[in-house]
Amino acid sequence: MADSKPSSVHLPVVPSDSTTLGASYTCSQLSQFERCPLSFALQRAERFPSPAPPERRLGVVLHRALEDVVREHVRTGRIARIDRHRATAAFQWAWAHHDLSDHALFVDGLDLVARWARREGVVAPEDVLGIAQEFEVEVGGVRVRGHMDQVDRIGEEAVRVRDYTSSRLPPRREDAEASLKLAIHDMAARQLWPWAKRVELAVDLLRHDVRVAFERTDAQREATREYVRASVAQMRRGEFPARPSTLCVHCDQRTRCPAYADARAAKRAAGAADLDDLHVVAREREELALLLKALGERKDVLDEVLRAELEQQPELRLLGHRYTLSTAIRREYPLEGRWRGRSWRCKTPASVASRPSLASAPSTAAR
Ligand code: SF4
Numbered sequence: 001m002a003d004s005k006p007s008s009v010h011l012p013v014v015p016s017d018s019t020t021l022g023a024s025y026t027c028s029q030l031s032q033f034e035r036c037p038l039s040f041a042l043q044r045a046e047r048f049p050s051p052a053p054p055e056r057r058l059g060v061v062l063h064r065a066l067e068d069v070v071r072e073h074v075r076t077g078r079i080a081r082i083d084r085h086r087a088t089a090a091f092q093w094a095w096a097h098h099d100l101s102d103h104a105l106f107v108d109g110l111d112l113v114a115r116w117a118r119r120e121g122v123v124a125p126e127d128v129l130g131i132a133q134e135f136e137v138e139v140g141g142v143r144v145r146g147h148m149d150q151v152d153r154i155g156e157e158a159v160r161v162r163d164y165t166s167s168r169l170p171p172r173r174e175d176a177e178a179s180l181k182l183a184i185h186d187m188a189a190r191q192l193w194p195w196a197k198r199v200e201l202a203v204d205l206l207r208h209d210v211r212v213a214f215e216r217t218d219a220q221r222e223a224t225r226e227y228v229r230a231s232v233a234q235m236r237r238g239e240f241p242a243r244p245s246t247l248c249v250h251c252d253q254r255t256r257c258p259a260y261a262d263a264r265a266a267k268r269a270a271g272a273a274d275l276d277d278l279h280v281v282a283r284e285r286e287e288l289a290l291l292l293k294a295l296g297e298r299k300d301v302l303d304e305v306l307r308a309e310l311e312q313q314p315e316l317r318l319l320g321h322r323y324t325l326s327t328a329i330r331r332e333y334p335l336e337g338r339w340r341g342r343s344w345r346c347k348t349p350a351s352v353a354s355r356p357s358l359a360s361a362p363s364t365a366a367r
Helices: 027-035 037-045 054-076 084-096 103-120 173-177 180-192 218-236 246-250 258-264 278-310
Strands: 024-026 128-139 142-153 158-165 198-205 210-214 316-318 321-326 335-339 342-346 357-362
Touching: 024 027, 027 037, 027 142, 027 180, 027 218, 037 218, 054 084, 054 103, 054 128, 054 142, 054 158, 084 103, 128 180, 128 218, 142 180, 142 218, 158 180, 173 210, 180 198, 180 218, 246 258, 246 278, 258 278, 278 316, 278 321, 278 357
Parallel strands: 024 142, 158 198
Antiparallel strands: 128 142, 142 158, 198 210, 316 321, 321 357, 335 342
């Protein structure tokens, strides 16, 4: 297997002056602060970080596999199509060197890698400028570190910065264009490859066989510098408000977050909204959306307890309800549509979709 040590380029950081904030942050720290300042603060204070959820760890394995495949082409100077068997072998190798042990996720990852290999076509090693390319740049007086999944030359004076994602929900184009991480990648690429007059940012949606690509303007870059500067100033003032949203169910810090605890206890801050005031309507709507997600997560925990019991016996009759496990075999995830003129379909292995689901019905016999 190819050496997977990330390539590393450290740019000369702009010398400190009276306006330089001096601190150093990673792209993901800044993005986390943007999503929710409290989650950033809780994570920073965490002495023993909790392990990432399996889906996110699958993303790490996938990135490793894709990087290894392209790195091997570059190392050997081979101009050729990506070999699907080599790609799946790279995935198996990356999986074997990780701590995941979920059969359905493995099958899922194998499928994603095979599809990526088919889509990727020919790799021209001389056009690959960076793989897992590390950088450290100055943005608005703040040192920012990060890495770009892959950087390709796409013309005499242009580069494409690529970001792979195995997310199940395709980000909207506006979300990709507003991404702080990609905005910083754009600035890093301009400093790493100053000859590039054009920097294209591209998000490869591995599950949807789609690439979302765009460029940024000078005005947007200036706004990003100001934003980073203002964010770090907020951090320095120790301002870390909770920013609850439906994304809280994916937050690693939710078990320590008072706002999430309130949501799980179905505590409501907003009363019934005056339906004529759209701001109030939106606030109550978002609060209820979070409550439903948080309560749904709790319900999933309770379902798992009942499901474990039903592995031992065919049915449970409790409090006037009859619980059973029912198996529905479905071979495709029912998500398909069109994205920027291209159709896509999200496939899920049958073994995932056919997991027995918990069925509950009023029980007349047990009352
Ligand atoms: S659970 Fe929500 S509000 Fe709490 S820290 Fe996480 S993202 Fe912020």
